[in-house]
Amino acid sequence: MAASADTTTTTPSCTLAGRIALVTGGGSGIGRACCQVLAREGAQVVVTDINLQAAKHTLTLLPGEGEHVAVAMDVRERKSVEDAMKSAQDQCGAPPSLLVNCAGVVTIAPILETDSDSWHKNIDVNLTGTFLVTQTFATSLLENGKDSKGAVVNIASIDGKTGSTNLSGYTASKGGVISLTKTCAAELASKAIRVNCVLPGLIDTPMTASRMRELRENLMRLIPLGRTGRPEEVAEVVAFLLSERSSYMVGACVEVTGGYGM
Template identity: 35%
Template sequence: MTKTAVITGSMSGLGAAAATRLAEDGVKVIRFDLAPGSDVVVDVSDSAAVDAAAADVGPIDILINCAGIVGPNKPLWEVADAEWDKVFAVNVRGTFNMARAFIPGMRDKGWGRIVNFASMAGKDGNPNLSAYSASKAAVIAMTKSLGKELATSGILVNVIAPAVIETPMNDTTAPEVLAHITSLIPMKRVGRAEEVAELVAWLASDKVSFSTGAVYDISGGRATY
């Protein structure tokens, strides 16, 4: 039976790579994004809009939460309330809204895979990216909790923590910040979106069966714990 996946932030970067890779496995992919051309245009931070979109789509098997923003590149004490709130609205509340909307259908089926996207910043903290780092730490903690809540349901929930990956999202990252976080990678290069997509494909499949609430680093050796 063909499985159906919803992927947020799927018109570019890691989301687009994941969509392409899952389609290669015969998965029906529904792209959620704010960008024109997506299957469903939706702001993931808007819970009412997400609930309406989920009702239209119906039950799914796989949820990949890729939508995210970097936010301000500045010291914490210079970050405005609105800047902080916007990062958390997309990165944290967006992940929460999507999971809450689609989990009931997965529970009814007794099978599901949820893959959230965090970042090495959520484990190590990156200078001048306090809002982003804190939001990704929240996604990691949310995944750990949700994995335990659903552990006997047939739904597995895991989170990927990439180091810096060559994607359009990093085009807005300050050059000095990008240089710093790249210098932390022992392999001395940034990652490629298609490399991350391979990990997504495994976590979204039947091949993963005894892992939930786990953090999967893909960092070129940067991860230390």
């Protein structure tokens, strides 16, 4: 049998040094934590958000002053996405080769009371946004990247797997992100771009603050670990999936839920 490398004594490089990473929804919650962990791992981070002020605030929390950039991006609009990708490339000197699709919204209502606007809000940001940003990212990397090896992580949700009451538009959009991840993964693997997704459970962020107050007790009973998650606990998994440490992972859906929904 051929001798294999001793993987027990050597620590694989976890660094993202030299990589440019674009994060959508980087102005808050899980997206902000992703920016912080990716910067810690050495990536130059392009913090994007529909709320530019929030993205700029994230910049102040990152190590490496002056290295990272904040760019406004509305993931629902193709022109906004393309302009932001171009601005990122101009400011960083190369296109991003790492992408985190994290921008998201949620609306809460029973199916019988869900109007079309509310339905489309979830689909437009969470699903169409993931499609538009991934397509623009991959095009710019394949056309302009010197080293076109790339990785994408989509932030879906455990609700996209299990469904959830009062979240029809949200759960449908996140189920869509899961299947879009697998399709993109299958198409882009041969072009050296790996695509995977993360399914967070209940994470303490501004998005869940009001729902938490309402449902905390019931939900806690359903989470085997007995607590909510922290944004950085999702971000650590994202950093792993973007790094070469996950080099054989393609189209995977990694649950970060404290055991909820498994």
